[in-house]
Amino acid sequence: MKALRKSLVLSIAILGLAAQPRAAEQTNFKIVDRIKVPDGPFDYVNYDPSSGHIYMARADATTVIDPKTNKVSELKSAVRGHMALPLPGTSIILLPQRQGTIRMVDTATDKVVADFVAGKNPDGATYDPFSKLVFVMNHDGGDSTVVDPATKKPVATINVGGELEFPVSDGAGKVFVNVQTTGEIAVIDVKTKKVLTKYKMAGCMEPSGLAYVPEQKFLISACDNEMAKVIQADTGKEVASLKIGAGPDAVVYDAKRKLAFIPSGDAGVLEVVSLADPAHISVVQHVTTQKGTRTAGMDPTTGRLYMMAFKSGPAPAGGGRAARLPGSFEVLVVGQ
Secondary structure, X not given: OHHHHHHHHHHHHHHHHHHOOOHHHHOOOEEXXXXXXXXXXXXXXXXXXXXXXXXXXXXXXXXXXXXXXXEXXXXXXXXXXXXXXXXXXXXXXXXXXXXXXXXXXXXXXXXXXXXXXXXXXXXXXXXXXXXXXXXXXXXXXXXXXXXEOOOOEEEEEEEOOOOEEEEEEOOOOEEEEEEOOOOEEEEEEOOOOEEEEEEEOOOOOOOXXXXXXXXXXXXXXXXXXXXXXXXXXXXOOEEEEEEOOOOEOOOEEEOOOOEEEEEEXXXXXXEXXXXXXXXXOEEEEEEEOOOOOOOOEEEOOOXXXXXXXXXXXXXXXXXXXXXXXXXXOEEEEEEO
């Protein structure tokens, strides 16, 4: 009888282990390469499935990386962008520019194909496959400039309110955007080009990065107060609240591996979040990167992330931000 009980206990334990999410086994991320790039400010990173290239928006150019060879090149006409957004089926990228304009550049020729006025400090942008339009968020103006890539012209302005950060599309008629000043996610109807509602995220301060998880219709928002919120996109209900590192700016979702990545620049870590089991969403790895490394782009074919990094000098005696050391800029490649 005692042997039978032992056998039953052992069987239950084995079954319990088998039922656990396997994401932890798959998360052995580390810095696997470093790519030297020119010095200079940077912002969001995007992957272009058409060319297979990584685009990094910079002040003086857009840095282009070929993940197959690690070759670095530059698009000299794609300047002052918060991001370089690839437009599907074309060789065109769209750049929201800090000075209140939007630029479109042909990556095949490195030539400007369109320039037009947007709102105050256009920042994040997303291509919506449902409407085939681009929604650019004017950070300081609190509105969205809607662009038709086919005509290369703005077609509408949507009043959202607040300071706007990163937007995402669900591909089914909705665009979501973080409202930094209120800790909310605004929901935009792409047909009517109006705000339907706003989801208040409890305990979330100054959200920046945002990603959409199509399998469960989740939104993952990175909050400046070392929190990440997972929200049901159709209801605004909180699914999970996660502790993350300080200074997050972006969220990248890997649909193939059911993982989300949140670079936290002040902490110098990359948080790896497993969504393999929607009932047990959790941070499964803290990858040490470098302080200041706050954005990332992913090559979905390999699952590798590309993150801009630099080294800083000593902090000024009177306070303030330390200077970035010349010659120290590089891209950290994070993989398994």
